Amino acid sequence: MTIDMAQFHQVFFDESFEGLDIMESGLLEMDPGSADPEQINSIFRAAHSIKGGSGTFGFTNIADFTHVMETLLDEMRDGRRQVTAEAVNVLLASVDVLREMLTATSEDAEMDPERVKAQKAELDRLLAGDSAATKVAEPDSMEEAPAASEQTGWHIVFHPHPHMMRTGNDSLRLLRELGGLGELMVEVDVTSLPPLSEFEPEDSYLSWDLRLMGDATQEQINDIFDWVEDDCDLSINPICPEQTAPPAAPEVASDSEQKAEVKAASAPVERREGVDRRTSERRGSAKKTGSSAGASSIRVDISKIDVLINMVGELVITQSMLSMLGEEFDISQIERLREGLAQLERHTREMQESVMQIRMLPISFTFSRFPRLVHDLSTKMGKKIELKMTGEATEVDKTVIEKIGDPLVHLVRNSLDHGIEMPEERVAAGKPEVGTVELNASHRGGNIIIEIKDDGNGLNKDVLLNKAIERGLVPPDAILTDQQIYELIFAAGFSTAETVSDVSGRGVGMDVVRRNINELGCSIEIHSEMGVGSSFVIRLPLTLAILDGQTVSVGSETYIVPLVSIIESIQIKEDMVNMLAGKGETFKLRDEYLPIVRLHEILGVNDAKAKEINEGLLVVVEGEGRRCGFFVDDLLGQQQVVIKSLEANYKKIVGLSGATILGDGSVALILDIPGLIRMAGKASLDYGKDVRKTA
Amino acid sequence: MTELQVTESGSLQDEGLADEQNAQYLTFELADEDYGVDILRVQEIRGWDVVTRIPNAPPYVKGVLNLRGAIVPIFDLRERFGLSCQEYTKDTVVIVLRINGDTGMRIMGVIVDAVSDVLNANSNGLANAPDFGGRVATEFITGLVSAGDKMVMLLDVDKLLGQDQESELELAAAN
Numbered sequence: 057m058t059i060d061m062a063q064f065h066q067v068f069f070d071e072s073f074e075g076l077d078i079m080e081s082g083l084l085e086m087d088p089g090s091a092d093p094e095q096i097n098s099i100f101r102a103a104h105s106i107k108g109g110s111g112t113f114g115f116t117n118i119a120d121f122t123h124v125m126e127t128l129l130d131e132m133r134d135g136r137r138q139v140t141a142e143a144v145n146v147l148l149a150s151v152d153v154l155r156e157m158l159t160a161t162s163e164d165a166e167m168d169p170e171r172v173k174a175q176k177a178e179l180d181r182l183l184a185g186d187s188a189a190t191k192v193a194e195p196d197s198m199e200e201a202p203a204a205s206e207q208t209g210w211h212i213v214f215h216p217h218p219h220m221m222r223t224g225n226d227s228l229r230l231l232r233e234l235g236g237l238g239e240l241m242v243e244v245d246v247t248s249l250p251p252l253s254e255f256e257p258e259d260s261y262l263s264w265d266l267r268l269m270g271d272a273t274q275e276q277i278n279d280i281f282d283w284v285e286d287d288c289d290l291s292i293n294p295i296c297p298e299q300t301a302p303p304a305a306p307e308v309a310s311d312s313e314q315k316a317e318v319k320a321a322s323a324p325v326e327r328r329e330g331v332d333r334r335t336s337e338r339r340g341s342a343k344k345t346g347s348s349a350g351a352s353s354i355r356v357d358i359s360k361i362d363v364l365i366n367m368v369g370e371l372v373i374t375q376s377m378l379s380m381l382g383e384e385f386d387i388s389q390i391e392r393l394r395e396g397l398a399q400l401e402r403h404t405r406e407m408q409e410s411v412m413q414i415r416m417l418p419i420s421f422t423f424s425r426f427p428r429l430v431h432d433l434s435t436k437m438g439k440k441i442e443l444k445m446t447g448e449a450t451e452v453d454k455t456v457i458e459k460i461g462d463p464l465v466h467l468v469r470n471s472l473d474h475g476i477e478m479p480e481e482r483v484a485a486g487k488p489e490v491g492t493v494e495l496n497a498s499h500r501g502g503n504i505i506i507e508i509k510d511d512g513n514g515l516n517k518d519v520l521l522n523k524a525i526e527r528g529l530v531p532p533d534a535i536l537t538d539q540q541i542y543e544l545i546f547a548a549g550f551s552t553a554e555t556v557s558d559v560s561g562r563g564v565g566m567d568v569v570r571r572n573i574n575e576l577g578c579s580i581e582i583h584s585e586m587g588v589g590s591s592f593v594i595r596l597p598l599t600l601a602i603l604d605g606q607t608v609s610v611g612s613e614t615y616i617v618p619l620v621s622i623i624e625s626i627q628i629k630e631d632m633v634n635m636l637a638g639k640g641e642t643f644k645l646r647d648e649y650l651p652i653v654r655l656h657e658i659l660g661v662n663d664a665k666a667k668e669i670n671e672g673l674l675v676v677v678e679g680e681g682r683r684c685g686f687f688v689d690d691l692l693g694q695q696q697v698v699i700k701s702l703e704a705n706y707k708k709i710v711g712l713s714g715a716t717i718l719g720d721g722s723v724a725l726i727l728d729i730p731g732l733i734r735m736a737g738k739a740s741l742d743y744g745k746d747v748r749k750t751a
Numbered sequence: 752m753t754e755l756q757v758t759e760s761g762s763l764q765d766e767g768l769a770d771e772q773n774a775q776y777l778t779f780e781l782a783d784e785d786y787g788v789d790i791l792r793v794q795e796i797r798g799w800d801v802v803t804r805i806p807n808a809p810p811y812v813k814g815v816l817n818l819r820g821a822i823v824p825i826f827d828l829r830e831r832f833g834l835s836c837q838e839y840t841k842d843t844v845v846i847v848l849r850i851n852g853d854t855g856m857r858i859m860g861v862i863v864d865a866v867s868d869v870l871n872a873n874s875n876g877l878a879n880a881p882d883f884g885g886r887v888a889t890e891f892i893t894g895l896v897s898a899g900d901k902m903v904m905l906l907d908v909d910k911l912l913g914q915d916q917e918s919e920l921e922l923a924a925a926n
Contacts, residue, residue, distance in 0.1 A: 659806035
């Protein structure tokens with residue numbers, strides 16, 4: 057068999073990570089003491105397929121590790137073991153280790169074997185817990201396995217159940233694989249072979265007594281029998297030179313007991329603390345390399361594909377209708393042509409929408425990690441926190457899902473660490489002992505709104521301001537609005553936490569949150585009230601690939617302004633403009649003074665038609681909470697545009713978020729509103745630069 | 752639109768592999784000077800077309816072009832080298848090049864006066880560019896080769912178009 061298995065690896069990893077998520081969420085929902093058997097079953101199934109897959113692809117370390125977990129789960133499933141909080145925690149930690157192993161394997165990196173060993177020992181200790189008395193005394197086959205000098209091979213008794221062939225497993229294949237591990241001596245037991253008249257061609261009647269010589273390990277042998285363990289009687293025993301006859305073979309019916317023999321409780325438990333810390337560090341580094349590796353894939357709901365296929369069918373019909381029309385066209389048919397073109401337009405738009413739908417995933421992909429995070433952190437910090445999530449079914453573009461994850465984790469951590477108070481404090485403040493963190497996702501207009509809300513202490517404006525002045529981030533006499541003060545938490549190196557914990561407080565993070573969110577073209581708002589709680593509202597674009605745009609003309613050039621950032625477009629008269637310090641133009645929109653940014657100046661367009669303020673139009677835009685009026689020549693029209701990156705072949709340009717191709721094939725640039733507002737702010741500050749330099 | 756696709760790039764690649772020392776260069780003219788680029792880097796040669804200007808970009812960046820759905824920046828090599836500018840006519844040619852940058856392959860176009868020839872050059876026949884000290888930037892020139900009575904400067908397109916990305920970015924940030 058020379059199929060290149062590597063081509064399936066990506067699918068395996070995708071499925072395994074999904075399986076891990078299932079295991080994790082299942083474990084978190086499990087109530088110690090009274091677990092739902094179906095839930096254990098689903099966790100078990102996830103573990104089983106990871107084991108099976110990794111065995112098939114030859115990732116033996118993953119298969120071995122999962123096997124132990126599976127054993128534990130199997131006992132829980134059969135009711136032979138109580139579901140204790142301790143067991144759940146150990147299993148959760150094992151899920152983490154397994155995830156790291158998978159990540160490491162998918163990146164061809166080395167996983168720290170010590171860590172795996174320690175966690176495995178932990179599992180084994182748990183497994184051995186109640187069976188230790190009976191099991192530990194028995195010969196420790198795993199420990200012996202690597203010590204090949206003491207043994208010359210394995211004695212395997214393999215008795216398949218009659219139905220084994222029907223499960224798709226062929227005994228002959230297993231024997232052939234065993235033969236590949238070393239010299240194999242085979243004795244066939246034909247006693248159960250029925251007379252020919254009763255012979256069922258699909259049943260297995262034979263059993264084998266096998267002696268495998270050489271230094272094959274027990275794992276290798278276990279791997280071969282991995283899939284048939286439940287469909288046969290199997291015993292595997294080492295053959296030692298001084299003891300050629302196998303010891304009283306403990307019959308192993310299923311794998312459950314098998315691993316219970318494994319080096320019980322041999323690893324020191326105290327090591328866990330140190331190991332835990334290492335996990336978080338390693339995970340951080342693993343994530344960085346992971347993002348760049350390999351092509352990513354997406355799993356699509358089959359119904360979405362069906363919709364698309366229907367749409368393509370419609371499109372083909374329209375196309376053939378139009379081409380028929382075109383073959384013998386005369387002017388009397390113009391009405392039909394128009395109709396056909398309108399149909400074509402509709403289908404194209406629908407198809408575009410359904411293709412975009414394929415990229416959409418429910419935000420629960422991101423949210424699903426939070427129950428675990430909250431569970432772990434609240435235990436660690438000794439706080440009582442309840443997590444409420446709503447709107448998990450809200451669909452967001454895959455790219456957004458990938459990029460929003462880390463900022464959200466940061467924000468939730470912050471809420472847990474700085475927001476929610478210790479239970480005593482909460483009671484003292486007359487609040488319920490259990491703090492609440494809410495995660496909401498919803499559609500609003502062309503945006504997705506994600507809100508992280510806690511009923512904790514809220515942001516302390518005075519502390520924030522004092523800290524910022526202390527750090528020299530703002531001048532001591534500055535007068536800031538509430539929103540501006542809250543924004544300070546996004547400044548680099550700014551932390552209000554009195555003590556630095558390993559959860560947060562180092563002052564890195566929030567600036568990264570802000571940067572990531574800005575990169576996505578999203579905005580973040582903070583609302584807070586002392587003693588009542590705070591909420592962070594993130595506004596995400598529905599998709600990153602298509603945007604509703606307003607085309608505006610400046611001179612001979614055409615630019616696209618994202619429709620979501622436009623508040624209104626107005627024409628104003630000269631006398632409505634006020635000068636600020638002889639430099640900045642402002643105008644009054646209702647009860648707010650807004651700066652005017654002349655786009656032709658900031659974009660360097662030298663053939664602008666509108667020079668005077670009453671010749672052109674003001675497009676009032678908002679970005680990052682700031683509003684201003686962009687002065688343009690004219691508005692052209694609204695259209696959906698496909699966003700193309702400028703970075704792909706060139707580089708990022710300040711003030712532009714990308715480019716698109718217009719109907720006539722020419723390129724139009726898409727304006728980055730927040731970027732332009734910042735640029736305009738800087739430009740007007742420029743004249744003050746010299747003053748600051750000398751100061 | 753005058754579009755002349757270099758269709759044989761596949762077979763050229765094979766030849767290139769077969770004899771590494773014998774590379775082929777596409778030569779072009781730029782203000783009476785002759786330059787050459789590795790022909791395997793040339794994606795296509797096309798006529799000058801109106802581009803969309805990029806605001807606040809250096810003057811030699813003429814703008815971006817829609818090249819079958821890709822947004823491709825177009826550079827004027829004359830201005831890049833500080834030569835005198837010229838009106839673009841229908842004879843002005845854009846050479847579309849593949850650049851290996853830090854972030855993978857990019858496609859960029861350079862405006863030249865005219866494409867001249869395909870030049871077979873043996874690496875033994877390459878002469879190093881003389882060192883002018885700081886007066887003339889020679890870091891983009893991999894070597895000089897003579898073709899008949901002319902001297903052709905061979906350009907390292909990665910250095911020429913790929914490298915200055917970062918410095919420009921810093922420049923923009925500083926501004």
